[in-house]
Amino acid sequence: MSLLTLKALGGGYSEVDIIHGIDLDVRAGEIVTIAGTNGAGKSTLVKALLGLLPRVHGDVILDGQSITALQAEDRFYAGLAYVPQVANVFQSLTVRENLLVVRGVKNITSRIDEVLQAFPALIEKLSQRAGNLSGGERQQLAFARALMPAPRLMILDEPTAALAPALVEKVFSLVADLPARGVAVLMVEQRARQALEISQRGYILDQGRCVLSGEASALLSDSRMTQLYLGTH
Template identity: 40%
Template sequence: MAEAMTMDRPAATGASMLEVRNLEAWYGESHVLHGMNIDIRQGEVVTLLGRNGAGKTSTLRAIMGLTGRRSGSIRFEGQETIGLRPDLIARAGIAYCPEERGIFASLDVTENLMLPPVIAPGGLSIEEIYTLFPNLKERARSQGTKLSGGEQQMLAIARILRTGARLLLLDEPSEGLAPVIVQQIGAMIRNIKQRGFTVLLVEQNFRFAQTVADRHYVVEHGRVVDEVANHELTASLDRLHEYLGV
């Protein structure tokens, strides 16, 4: 917990790095986001909390351009990205780690790691990656999907740290992992925050979210219904229990 306390220092200040306004999104006929509003400042770790089906994953996918029709506004570092293709959004500096991790079975670990192209300087070097994730070096030649769940999650995050993207969208990195692995993932998120990355994290597990984040948005029915600073989280537990149904 000592480590978590240090995260309670004031969040980074300044203008928003990501500014989401009235974001609506559809998958075919189904309307999944109903006017999301999110602000993330440079250097912050922000979570989206909420129940299953609240629209957390859809928000990340919509920011990335992976849903169907979208409307509203998503400004990243001042640039409007709502009309862009996913590859151009990625090139603007946003990287995405999907919920199911998205490790490629037909690629070995190294190929998986090196797959996302470097889009800007400032990413981690391969040596830094191997220092952070020694398993990835040991298992370099293994098929990507032969790794354990935790290793696959590490690989999925490691490969987007290389690219020079400044905003990372992480979808439930703790999901389905043993507690000791979840702790490692938490330590890693704190580490990359120290290195200046900005993170938007989707979580169901708010006890985990509490150890890494500066702020939390609560999502319900495809919109933000509440916002809690991390240092107020303990005081707001009752409210959260109601939202999350836990």
């Protein structure tokens, strides 16, 4: 059964719809990529499913239950974790404080130890301010924060966007490890080829509509993808 299902999801910031009739699903254990050009509506789709868009229609179903009527806060408690593209850590707090302020976590100090096993680089930086971390370290902290409540689904908006090329591989490998921890992933990525290489399936958006979807391997060899979204080289 699907973990997350979107049915005819549409909506926007004002009276004009930005996304239209999006059907999408993520199964347990999957990594699913959403790709598309700038302004295609990828971030808007993520905000719509998280309950962060002012006006939404259609249905969001988690584990067979509609969560469409829930506020964003309650979708978080239901198991959706979100790592936005920017402002995903508190710059003025230390690494440890960033982890301590995550809400809704039982036995928080032992959970911090557990989560940090996956991010050994952060253990040495626990008392450093997040604003002084490198881009890659900050992204690891954002992931660690999102993992604190043991979510079922991580929603990542362009996790590699602000990173130096050398760190991109590192972040993709962190993403690739999430299903083994029981966390499925729905990821928006500009680096569509690399993202699809670690994904089971993908959805391609254009002007707010899904124009192509399927198995990641099929998308990677689809000529329409190659020309439009993956670059031809």
